[in-house]
Amino acid sequence: MQHTLPNLPYAYTDFEPYIDARTMEIHHTKHHATYIKNLNDLMDQNLELTDLSLENLISTPDSLPENIRQKVINNGGGVYNHNFFWEILSPAKQELADGTLKNTIENKFSTIADFKLKFSDIALKQFGSGWAWLVVKPNGDLDCYSTANQDTPLIKGDKPILNLDVWEHAYYLSYQNKRAEYIENWWNVVNWPKVEELFNS
Ligand code: MN
Numbered sequence: 605m606q607h608t609l610p611n612l613p614y615a616y617t618d619f620e621p622y623i624d625a626r627t628m629e630i631h632h633t634k635h636h637a638t639y640i641k642n643l644n645d646l647m648d649q650n651l652e653l654t655d656l657s658l659e660n661l662i663s664t665p666d667s668l669p670e671n672i673r674q675k676v677i678n679n680g681g682g683v684y685n686h687n688f689f690w691e692i693l694s695p696a697k698q699e700l701a702d703g704t705l706k707n708t709i710e711n712k713f714s715t716i717a718d719f720k721l722k723f724s725d726i727a728l729k730q731f732g733s734g735w736a737w738l739v740v741k742p743n744g745d746l747d748c749y750s751t752a753n754q755d756t757p758l759i760k761g762d763k764p765i766l767n768l769d770v771w772e773h774a775y776y777l778s779y780q781n782k783r784a785e786y787i788e789n790w791w792n793v794v795n796w797p798k799v800e801e802l803f804n805s
Contacts, residue, residue: 639682
């Protein structure tokens, strides 16, 4: 299959002042687009893999030829992680409504505020480039952790329901070295109804 850059259901300007328009545009049309191109180039050179879905490609890298394994992890992960990230953003301020997800987060992390602190701390402390995640584990438990580079939770069999890009390209134009401030502001643009939909699916 040919992987394509998704159209975003909002404008690059919609997240200001929390995420600036120039960062959104470069992130989508340059960074994300490059992962798509690199992944498609890999598929063109390895036609036996083209029938695999993106999720299948990156869930079981051990089954891939060794000479392209890391390239698929990096570029397939780059495509998956960004596809996911755009979906859990909302220009309109959203709250996590009362319901199963809210109850489950409170059972696991005590309060929503405590969960946000823990997730933010994980995102802040990811050394170098990577992502912070909220996932549902195969046994149904919630978990929070970070991954390096473009690694994904799919490799562990976990189901992601929220992610945050902490590569410098996601925030450097506005925030420079102030990753903590970017993380704090990002909570204003989380699409909680989408996170809940992913949790319930
Ligand atoms: Mn990114």
